[in-house]
Amino acid sequence: VPHPQSRTLADLGEFGLIAVVAERLGSPPPGVAVGAGDDAAVVAAPDGHAVVTTDLLVEGVHFRRDWSSAADVGAKAAAQNLADVAAMGASPTALVVGLVAPPQTETAWILELLDGLLAEASAAGAAVVGGDTVAGPVVMVSVTALGDLGGRPAVLRSGAAIGDSVAVCGRLGHAAAGLAVLSRGFRSPRTLVDAHRRPAPPYDAGPSAAQAGATAMCDVSDGLLADLGHIAEASGVAMVVDAARLTVDEPLVAAAAALGVDPLGWVLSGGEDHALAATFPPGSVPQGWQEIGEVVAGSGVTVPGVETSTPGYRHFAG
C-alpha cells in the first residue's frame, strides 16, 4: 500500500513506484529464473525458442479513461499481446510492460491498471517479469509477451492451402458494438460495453489448434475480413466465408436494432475482440471452433451475398 501522501506519481517518484510494483509482483513463479528488479529478467524457453510480440495501447486512440477503468486498460494491454502469442500456437509465459503516464496520475489508478494486467496475464498462464515507467503527456502502455511453442513449429499466416476449412474461435463484433454503443452515449447492453473494455481471447485455443494441425492462424485485431485477408495474402490464396455460419449473438442484434445498423457489419469488420481465426485441413476443425468457410484459389476474401466494403480500423488516417 503506497504511503497516503503518495497520491500521485509525482509524489511517489520513479523509485517509489518501482518499490510498490515490486511488492505487487511478489516472487517470480516457476519458469522465471530471474524476475523483475534487475537489469533484465530471465525466462525459461524449454524448447530452445522464444515467441515474442509487442503492442501499444494509447489513451485517446485505444481507450478513454472515462469509458474504461484502469483495470480494464491493463487487462486489454495484456490480452492483445497474449492473443498474438496464442495465434502462433504458443502458450504465453511472460510479459514485460512499459508505462507512460502524466505525473499527476493517481497512484491508485496505476496500481489498478497493474492489477488488471496481472489478472489477465495470470488467466493466460503468464508472469509479469519486468517493466519501465516514464512521465509523458498521456497514458500509454507497451506490452511485450513471450511464449513457448512446446516443441511445435509456429503456426504462421502463410500456411493456408486450397481446400482447407476456415474457422474461428471466440467472440466477434462485440468490442466494436460496445464502442458504437458508448459513442452514442449509451452504457448498455452491458455485455458489449464490457467486451469493448476488456477482450476475452480464447488463449488455450491457440495451442490446441496447432496440435490439431492448423495450417495458418492469426488473432482478429483489425476485423475478421481484414485479418482473414492477411492470411489469404500471406498464403497466396482466397477465402469464401459463408455469412450464414457466422454467429450473430443476441446482444449484437439488440444493439444493432437500437442503433439502426446491420449487426453483421460488426461481426465481419469489428476489431479488438482478439478471437482466433485459423485454417485447418478438411475435416480437422477441432472442437470449440466454428467452421465458417473454405480456402479457394485466387486472392481476397469474399462473403457471397454481403457487401464487404468496410475496412478494419486504420491508424494515422487523416
Add this chain to the structure above:
Amino acid sequence: VPHPQSRTLADLGEFGLIAVVAERLGSPPPGVAVGAGDDAAVVAAPDGHAVVTTDLLVEGVHFRRDWSSAADVGAKAAAQNLADVAAMGASPTALVVGLVAPPQTETAWILELLDGLLAEASAAGAAVVGGDTVAGPVVMVSVTALGDLGGRPAVLRSGAAIGDSVAVCGRLGHAAAGLAVLSRGFRSPRTLVDAHRRPAPPYDAGPSAAQAGATAMCDVSDGLLADLGHIAEASGVAMVVDAARLTVDEPLVAAAAALGVDPLGWVLSGGEDHALAATFPPGSVPQGWQEIGEVVAGSGVTVPGVETSTPGYRHFAG
C-alpha cells in the same frame, strides 16, 4: 523508398508504414526462426532461457527532436536496452519495437529512426524482429531486447561480496556533460554532445565479465553512484570508490571549465552513458575494465574526500 506522396505518417497509413519497415528489415537472420510480419516472431534461445528487458524513450523527457537526429533517437532506444542485456552477462539476440508518433510526423524521420535503431542492434549482434506503430501526441519508442546467456547463470545485482573489487567499463559522465552543454546553448565539445545523443555501451564487456567471474553487474543508466548503490543495496554490502582512480576525460575537463562546474560530478552522477559497473573477486578484474574501489561491510556508496549529494535523474519529480 516510400511513395513521394507519402510525406507523413498520415499519408502513408499504418499498413503502408508496415510495408516500408518490412522492406527495411529484410529476411530474418540466423537465430530468428520467424521474423517480423506475423502475429509474433520466434527467436532462438539456445540454452533454454531468454533474457528479456524493456525500456521507454519519450520525447521531451529523454530527447528533443531539435537536439537529436531521428537516427540518434533510434540508436539510443536500442542501446539502453541492449546495455541491460549485456549487464546480465548475456549477448543480445533480438529487439521488438513499439513506436508512437504524431500523424504529421515525416515518414523520412521515422525511417531514419529505424535505421539508427537497426544500426545499433546490428552493432550489438541483435536483429529487429517485430514491432507496433500507433498515432499519439509525442514520439515515444518502446524497445524490448532479448538475450542469450550462453549457458551461464545471469550476473545479478545481488551477488557482490565483501572484499570484491568494484570496476567499470565504458564512458562515464559524457552524456550528462553533453546535455549540460546543449542546455546552455552550446554545440561543442562535439564528442560530449554526440555522447548525449547516442550512448556507446561496451556490449561485449558484459558476457566477458560474466566469463571472468563477475559477482554482480548493472549498466550505468541513473549515474555511477546511484547504480553502484543499487548493487550495494541488493547485495547487502557497502562500496568505497577511490575518486583518484576514476578517469575524467579531457573533454569533460574542458566543458566543466567553460561551465564553471566540477567535472567529477558528471562522472559520479551523470546517467545515460550505459557503461557497465561490476564487482569481481579480488584479482580477477578483466582487461578493458578499470578498477575503481572495493566492496566493504555496511551499506551505501562512499567516495572519500568527495561530497556526493547529487542523486541520479528521477522521473515524475514534481
